[in-house]
Amino acid sequence: MTKEEIIQEIRRFFSDFAENNRLLMKEEFSDQKIEDAISRAINDYNLIPPLTNKTFENLNDQEKKLIIKGACAELLYMGAAYFMRNTLQTRTDVAVLDYEDKPPNYVNLASQLKNEFFSLAQQLKIQINMLKGPAIILSPYYHR
Secondary structure, eight states: OOHHHHHHHHHHHHTOOGGGOTTTSSOSSOHHHHHHHHHHHHHHHHHSSSOOOOOGGGOOHHHHHHHHHHHHHHHHHHHHHHHHHTOEEEEOSSOEEEETOOHHHHHHHHHHHHHHHHHHHHHHHHHHHHHHSOSSOOOTTOOO
């Protein structure tokens, strides 16, 4: 998968296309923001033991598919930060109206995706680590 394919996959996950964003009339996340989120997800992946020094170019296909989930979580955190900065609350005699009240929803979904990302990343790294190990595991208790 190329970086452009991953960006489009992330856009499909969010349905982040101008025609779907009736209020914004544009995409919510720019390509640059998506690339930043991909970089952050790769950094998170590298920090999960065993520590690695992966870049986008040397990720395998399984890792790239996993990075999509981590990048989506990062984008939601970025979106929540943006909306929290730009929240407007108005009061009337009848109700309190919140404009841009998305942050709690964004943070909840981001936390869920981030937990899934870390869990799957740990499993994948264990699998990759075991495949790099010896084909035969010798034990002092094994006798022929």
